Amino acid sequence: MRSCLTTLIAVAAPTLCLGGAKRMTPEERIALVLRETQPLKFPRGERLPLYVWPALDPPGDEAQAEATLKALDARGIAACASWHPGKNQPQSLERALRVSALQKRLGLQVNINANACTYSICDGSEATAHLDADGKSFFDTSSEGRKLGCPFRLQHRYAAMKEQVDFFCRAYREKGVEPSFVFADWEIDGPIEWNGGWDAARRCTVCRKSIPKVGDFLEFQRAYRRVRSEIQRECYASVVLKHFPKALVGNYGVYPHGGWRYWYDYFETDPPEGCPVKMDQRAPYRPWPHEFEGCGYTFAMPVVYTWYRIWSWYDWPQDDYRWFYALLLEASAAGQAAPAGLPVITFVHHTTTSPPKEPDPAVKQFSSDAYQELLWHMLLRGHDTFFLWCPETEIAQEIRPLHETWAAALEFREFLDKGEPVTFGVPKQPGPVVSALRLGPRLLVRRTDFTDAREPVALAVGGKTVAVPRAEGKCQVLTLPE
Numbered sequence: 001m002r003s004c005l006t007t008l009i010a011v012a013a014p015t016l017c018l019g020g021a022k023r024m025t026p027e028e029r030i031a032l033v034l035r036e037t038q039p040l041k042f043p044r045g046e047r048l049p050l051y052v053w054p055a056l057d058p059p060g061d062e063a064q065a066e067a068t069l070k071a072l073d074a075r076g077i078a079a080c081a082s083w084h085p086g087k088n089q090p091q092s093l094e095r096a097l098r099v100s101a102l103q104k105r106l107g108l109q110v111n112i113n114a115n116a117c118t119y120s121i122c123d124g125s126e127a128t129a130h131l132d133a134d135g136k137s138f139f140d141t142s143s144e145g146r147k148l149g150c151p152f153r154l155q156h157r158y159a160a161m162k163e164q165v166d167f168f169c170r171a172y173r174e175k176g177v178e179p180s181f182v183f184a185d186w187e188i189d190g191p192i193e194w195n196g197g198w199d200a201a202r203r204c205t206v207c208r209k210s211i212p213k214v215g216d217f218l219e220f221q222r223a224y225r226r227v228r229s230e231i232q233r234e235c236y237a238s239v240v241l242k243h244f245p246k247a248l249v250g251n252y253g254v255y256p257h258g259g260w261r262y263w264y265d266y267f268e269t270d271p272p273e274g275c276p277v278k279m280d281q282r283a284p285y286r287p288w289p290h291e292f293e294g295c296g297y298t299f300a301m302p303v304v305y306t307w308y309r310i311w312s313w314y315d316w317p318q319d320d321y322r323w324f325y326a327l328l329l330e331a332s333a334a335g336q337a338a339p340a341g342l343p344v345i346t347f348v349h350h351t352t353t354s355p356p357k358e359p360d361p362a363v364k365q366f367s368s369d370a371y372q373e374l375l376w377h378m379l380l381r382g383h384d385t386f387f388l389w390c391p392e393t394e395i396a397q398e399i400r401p402l403h404e405t406w407a408a409a410l411e412f413r414e415f416l417d418k419g420e421p422v423t424f425g426v427p428k429q430p431g432p433v434v435s436a437l438r439l440g441p442r443l444l445v446r447r448t449d450f451t452d453a454r455e456p457v458a459l460a461v462g463g464k465t466v467a468v469p470r471a472e473g474k475c476q477v478l479t480l481p482e
């Protein structure tokens with residue numbers, strides 16, 4: 001196998017397509033992932049693997065795919081096979097099944113990227129359009145130019161959307177191959193309340209009839225998100241779970257939370273006048289309905305990305321704390337709201353995300369060290385594992401710090417498996433940040449400092465207090481006082 005692995009990694013050599021001149025081949029993407037990561041030092045046990053976008057669809061014949069899957073698994077990394085409906089559906093099924101059947105034979109988890117099966121319920125057809133007072137049809141095209149239709153005129157599309165997922169599920173069941181993880185990245189489709197969404201709803205007679213208080217943003221938003229949950233449940237989650245009741249099924253950005261969203265997706269502009277935001281320095285946090293609960297998902301998929309606009313929201317001279325603070329607010333809300341037993345598999349991205357064509361040079365990249373600290377705090381606040389998304393030009397710089405931290409955390413597997421998070425606090429000023437998992441009288445603690453503060457931090461745990469000393473770049477195991 002050694003020679004096979006050497007061959008796999010050697011493919012990474014001619015990859016450097018910075019500037020985006022040349023697309024990388026799947027072989028090159030996976031070779032880079034393997035080259036930038038090391039086999040695990042501490043066993044993963046029953047813990048979930050690390051998911052990485054560049055390891056989708058391992059290519060090659062059976063022997064090559066097997067070598068790839070084994071090399072990835074030695075690093076704790078899972079490969080996903082993609083389902084593509086449409087005109088190449090039979091070939092897509094054949095390719096995906098080849099990888100999945102191999103995973104089953106090797107005793108690995110079968111992981112599926114079902115994203116393509118979730119597009120597009122808004123197919124741009126007349127029958128899905130909003131209708132104005134004159135009965136004239138129109139679309140909301142304010143989100144990346146997509147023709148978003150009327151949420152209350154999409155129900156006739158459910159059967160066709162379901163079939164896109166059901167086709168693959170039926171074929172897998174017939175072959176006795178059971179997916180254990182199925183994810184999607186369904187975002188710019190279906191009801192969206194941002195950008196021109198509210199304007200469109202107020203102009204539409206069908207929306208107005210379906211949402212009596214359409215002029216109240218929160219009422220409107222709840223109604224739109226209710227339909228959004230229904231679509232995800234009816235056309236995706238329930239279809240997978242009907243065939244594979246034990247599968248983990250989820251979608252990008254859908255997770256339990258505390259009612260607020262601390263980030264903006266790349267296609268979302270500032271909230272409309274009339275949307276009650278919560279201001280924090282210059283950060284307008286948005287109200288967010290409880291969409292997850294109506295979807296029927298079996299895992300949570302928060303998003304912790306370094307969105308470009310975050311840095312400018314705050315005034316602190318510590319550049320890293322601007323990122324760290326916003327991302328920890330989001331991560332903590334998701335970790336705190338997840339009910340016990342619900343896996344939290346979080347999309348992460350470190351390199352400044354979705355910058356404009358000419359970024360302001362004042363906006364500093366989040367440092368790798370602080371990013372790794374953030375990952376530690378997430379693991380100590382209820383996140384189970386991560387899903388790396390990145391463009392292919394960033395694979396090396398993204399996978400290295402992520403895999404290093406995730407793999408190092410396995411040393412404390414007992415705490416990760418059975419420990420309880422003890423705090424979700426996020427300091428309003430740069431200073432020491434503490435997270436911990438409690439297992440009986442012991443605590444696995446991470447303390448990260450953004451100032452020169454030397455004194456211990458008093459951490460309250462169940463009526464007791466423990467002093468947490470400064471400890472750069474490492475975890476501490478502390479014992480609660482008798």
Ligand SMILES: [Zn+2]
Binds near residue numbers: 200206207
């Ligand atoms: Zn409408």
